[in-house]
Amino acid sequence: MTVIGYALGEFMSFIPRIGPVGKFLNPFPFNSKEHAFIVIMASAAATNAVSTEILAAQRLYYNMDPNAGAAIFLVISSQLLGFGIAGLLRSVLVQPTRYACTFKSCCAQLTQSRMLWPINIPIVTLIETLHRDKRETRFRLKVFWIVFGILFVWEIIPEWIFPVLQGVSIFCLAKQNSLLFTNLFGGSSGNEGLGFLSVSFDWQYIASLGSPMWLPLYTLTNSTIGYLLCIVLFMGLYYGNVWESQNFPFLSQLLFDNSSNSTSFSPYNLSLILTPENEINRAGLEQNGVPYLTGTYIGYLITTNMGLTATIVHMFLWNFDDIKAGWAFLSPSNLRKLLQPSFWKFWQGGKSPEEHKREVLEDPNMDPHYKMMVQSGYSEVPNWWYGLVLFTSFVVGLGTLYGIQSTLPWWGYIISNLFALLFILFFGAQMGLTGFQFNQQPIIQMVAGYIHPGKPLANMYFTVFGFNGVQQGQWLCRDLKVAQLVHLSPKSTFTAQMTGAVIGGIFNYVMMKTIVTNQFEILTSIEGSNIWSGQNVQQYNTLAIAWSIAGDMFSIGARYQWVTIAYLIGFIVPVPFWLIYRYTKIRFFNYINLSIILWYMGTSARLRDPPPLHPY
Numbered sequence: 001m002t003v004i005g006y007a008l009g010e011f012m013s014f015i016p017r018i019g020p021v022g023k024f025l026n027p028f029p030f031n032s033k034e035h036a037f038i039v040i041m042a043s044a045a046a047t048n049a050v051s052t053e054i055l056a057a058q059r060l061y062y063n064m065d066p067n068a069g070a071a072i073f074l075v076i077s078s079q080l081l082g083f084g085i086a087g088l089l090r091s092v093l094v095q096p097t098r099y100a101c102t103f104k105s106c107c108a109q110l111t112q113s114r115m116l117w118p119i120n121i122p123i124v125t126l127i128e129t130l131h132r133d134k135r136e137t138r139f140r141l142k143v144f145w146i147v148f149g150i151l152f153v154w155e156i157i158p159e160w161i162f163p164v165l166q167g168v169s170i171f172c173l174a175k176q177n178s179l180l181f182t183n184l185f186g187g188s189s190g191n192e193g194l195g196f197l198s199v200s201f202d203w204q205y206i207a208s209l210g211s212p213m214w215l216p217l218y219t220l221t222n223s224t225i226g227y228l229l230c231i232v233l234f235m236g237l238y239y240g241n242v243w244e245s246q247n248f249p250f251l252s253q254l255l256f257d258n259s260s261n262s263t264s265f266s267p268y269n270l271s272l273i274l275t276p277e278n279e280i281n282r283a284g285l286e287q288n289g290v291p292y293l294t295g296t297y298i299g300y301l302i303t304t305n306m307g308l309t310a311t312i313v314h315m316f317l318w319n320f321d322d323i324k325a326g327w328a329f330l331s332p333s334n335l336r337k338l339l340q341p342s343f344w345k346f347w348q349g350g351k352s353p354e355e356h357k358r359e360v361l362e363d364p365n366m367d368p369h370y371k372m373m374v375q376s377g378y379s380e381v382p383n384w385w386y387g388l389v390l391f392t393s394f395v396v397g398l399g400t401l402y403g404i405q406s407t408l409p410w411w412g413y414i415i416s417n418l419f420a421l422l423f424i425l426f427f428g429a430q431m432g433l434t435g436f437q438f439n440q441q442p443i444i445q446m447v448a449g450y451i452h453p454g455k456p457l458a459n460m461y462f463t464v465f466g467f468n469g470v471q472q473g474q475w476l477c478r479d480l481k482v483a484q485l486v487h488l489s490p491k492s493t494f495t496a497q498m499t500g501a502v503i504g505g506i507f508n509y510v511m512m513k514t515i516v517t518n519q520f521e522i523l524t525s526i527e528g529s530n531i532w533s534g535q536n537v538q539q540y541n542t543l544a545i546a547w548s549i550a551g552d553m554f555s556i557g558a559r560y561q562w563v564t565i566a567y568l569i570g571f572i573v574p575v576p577f578w579l580i581y582r583y584t585k586i587r588f589f590n591y592i593n594l595s596i597i598l599w600y601m602g603t604s605a606r607l608r609d610p611p612p613l614h615p616y
Contacts, residue, residue, distance in 0.1 A: 001046070002123055003148060005038040006030075006130050032131035036486040037496050039123065040479045044500030045507065047475050050441075050468035050540075051078040052512040054460040057541045059516050060524055061270055062278050062457070066404045068509070074404060076505035077397035078464050082472025083501060084390025085421050086428065087480075087494075088383060089473075093428045094480045095370050096363075117432050117481040118216050124485045151203070158202040165201040183250045184235065191251040191535065194231050222593045226600025233303070233601055237295040243559070245295025253539040255291035255546070268292075270545065279407070280454035280548050290552045290559065291545070300602030301442055302566040307598030308443050309570030314595050315426050317578045319433065369484050381490045389498065401461060408458040412451060416462045419444060420469030428474050430595070432481075437474060439599065441467045442543065443567070446554070449547025456544040463540070472501075570598070 009030035017023050051074050058064040066074075086093065094117075129137055129144070158165040171185040172193075187195025215223075238245045247260050255268035268291040273284040360366050360374045374380075394417065401408050408416075423440050431437050441463060448462035476497060483493040516523065523537060546553050554563045574594045581589035 001042045002035075002039050002126055005035060005042065009035060009038065032127050032486055033488050033492075035127055035131065036483060036488045037492055039127070040482060040488070040493060041496040041500035043475065043479050044497045045504030047079070047472065047501075047504060049075045049079055049505060049508040050471065051075045051464045052508045053537050053540045054457075054464055055509070056512050056516050056523075056537045057460060057544075058457075060520070060537060061541050062274075064278070068513075070400050070403045072506055072509050073396055074400040074464075075509050076502055077393040077400065078468050079472055079501045079505050080389055080393040080498070081397060081417065081465060082420060082424070082469035082474075083476045083497060084386050084393060085417075085424055085469060086473030086476040087381070087386030087389065089425060089428070090477065090480055092425070093432055093477045094484065095360075096366055117478055118219075119431075119478060120482050120485065124482060127486055155202070166205055167195060167198050167200050169195075169198040171197065179250075183238065184231070191249065191253075193250070194234060196231055218591060218593070219596060221591065222596040223600045226597040227603055229597065230303075230601045230603055233299050234296045237299050241295075243295045243298055244292070248292060248294045250294070251296055252294045253297060253535050253542050255293065255542050257291060258289050260292070274456075277407070278457050280456070280545075282454075285549060285552070290549065293542070293546065293560065297542075298560055298563060301560075301563045303598045303601040304439060304442050305446075305563060305566040306570035306573065307595045307601075308440060309567050310574050310598055311430060311595035312426055313571055314574045314578075314593060315429060317574060319429060367484060369487065373484070373487050373489075376487070378487075378489045379491065381494045385494060397465065406457060406461040407455050408452070408461040412448070412458060412462055413465065415451065416444070416448070416464075416466035417469065419447065419466040420473070423466075423470040424473040427470060428477055431474050432477065437471075440470050441540075445543040445547050446550070446564070446567075448544075449550040449554075452548070453550065454548050456541070456548045459544040459548055460540060463544070573598075 012026055013028055013030050015022060015026040017026050017028060055066060055071055055074075058066065129140060134141070167187055169185040169187070171181050175181045183193045184196050185198060186193030187198055234250075237243070238250055246262050248256050249265055252265075255270070257266050257268045260266045269288070272288045273281050275281045357374050361371055398410060398413055401410075401413060427437070427440060444463045444466040445459055448459040448466070452458040452462065479497060480493060482488075483490070550558075550564075552558055554560050556564065577589045577592050577594065580586065
């Protein structure tokens with residue numbers, strides 16, 4: 001998108017600047033701030049909306065097709081809720097930066113630095129290079145356009161002409177009839193295998209779970225350790241026949257019944273345990289039995305759940321100052337301000353520009369780019385703008401939930417948004433520090449399952465706002481950092497993000513309807529194809545059903561009790577490494593991040609879909 005935006009911007013600079021229309025279309029010259037505006041708006045529009053997954057699940061598994069108008073409002077409100085929350089926390093997650101890293105000790109210092117958002121390094125560098133003096137960057141631009149042209153032409157081959165190049169395994173080609181080889185070395189198609197030692201000629205696949213071009217060495221090292229442990233874990237679970245794993249596929253996100261065996265897999269018939277209101281029918285469940293999950297998927301849930309609570313503990317142990325700053329608004333002095341009438345008169349404004357400027361310039365931890373913007377006279381977006389986005393989205397979202405018959409009550413909706421508020425701070429800080437984004441969906445669906453037992457649809461809608469809000473908030477913070485680094489005015493950034501989110505929400509819905517209509521059978525199949533796969537929606541629906549009967553599947557004493565126990569174990573696993581480092585100062589233990597390792601230990605059962613193009 002960055003390159004396409006640049007090419008179109010330069011092309012439009014040839015439009016004659018005659019009359020008001022010509023000057024509007026071509027203000028000339030095309031500069032880096034216009035370019036950044038385009039990139040940020042496109043990024044906000046291109047972000048995947050989790051709400052489309054529940055709308056797809058309703059068509060695929062519940063024979064429901066919600067009203068198009070209500071569905072579009074649902075998508076837009078769920079996207080903007082996270083934007084509103086994150087915007088109010090931008091002073092903690094975006095604006096501060098302490099450039100403490102040195103080349104020699106970057107990894108050791110990384111966990112002591114503040115919000116660097118390393119994911120933005122390539123895009124900011126590219127924008128800066130494209131808009132420098134052309135004479136200064138002539139050679140670099142020449143190399144860039146040659147490489148870009150080659151890749152542009154090449155991408156047609158693995159994507160459409162010869163998809164086999166997306167994943168080539170010498171071992172699978174050498175022994176095509178071996179299930180063991182397929183499970184270990186296969187992986188070009190959805191749920192085929194772990195992809196160990198496979199070679200990909202498609203950059204989208206190589207960078208789908210974290211690009212080596214921008215992730216710090218600290219993050220890459222921990223993710224590699226996690227992936228290798230994932231192979232050991234999954235192969236051990238399957239060939240050890242843990243939880244009767246060999247009666248089901250090696251990798252799958254579907255529910256299965258007890259008639260499955262190693263040669264014939266039988267997906268669970270959900271219609272037998274659902275009432276006409278799409279709630280769990282206990283009599284049908286007792287008659288047909290509790291569904292099964294694949295052993296590898298249970299392994300993924302265990303490691304993900306451990307990693308989630310490990311993240312919270314890791315952030316408290318290693319980045320307590322950042323977390324403390326995030327909750328500074330709950331200090332006694334700030335709480336007293338809530339009782340003052342002047343606090344609620346947002347239309348009178350907050351701090352004066354002079355007060356804000358003085359505070360920013362005197363703060364030693366503030367990003368120097370942000371200080372330059374303040375010195376240049378850029379006015380900050382008032383907090384009440386983000387507050388208004390949050391309030392409006394909250395009201396619209398609540399209305400659509402009842403209009404769309406979601407079965408999620410108003411109090412459950414409020415709780416889901418409180419989870420988004422809490423998680424944005426922890427996991428937004430982690431992404432800003434390491435470039436790593438954690439999947440909070442399983443714990444959100446677990447909470448929903450115990451709050452709304454027997455209601456899978458309520459579970460999914462709870463997750464839309466609890467999980468999607470966190471994801472959207474992280475993307476907003478990421479793009480706010482881009483704007484800060486290229487010195488785009490905060491109000492222009494706000495306009496780009498909100499406009500992009502609304503346009504993107506509409507396109508998300510249209511694309512979902514088109515894909516589900518045309519690929520219905522593939523999306524409900526176990527493996528899918530190398531192009532289309534329903535794993536996202538399958539996982540979403542599977543967890544909603546499973547957690548709706550959590551007492552039979554995941555509670556203590558149930559078949560998969562370790563999925564729940566894993567949350568408790570996750571609170572403990574980071575502590576030994578922190579204690580060892582604190583008292584020995586051995587640098588190895590400073591590099592280990594258990595939350596990242598645990599997350600990547602479930603990576604092969606997570607999502608093997610062909611990855612979408614990155615918004616940038």
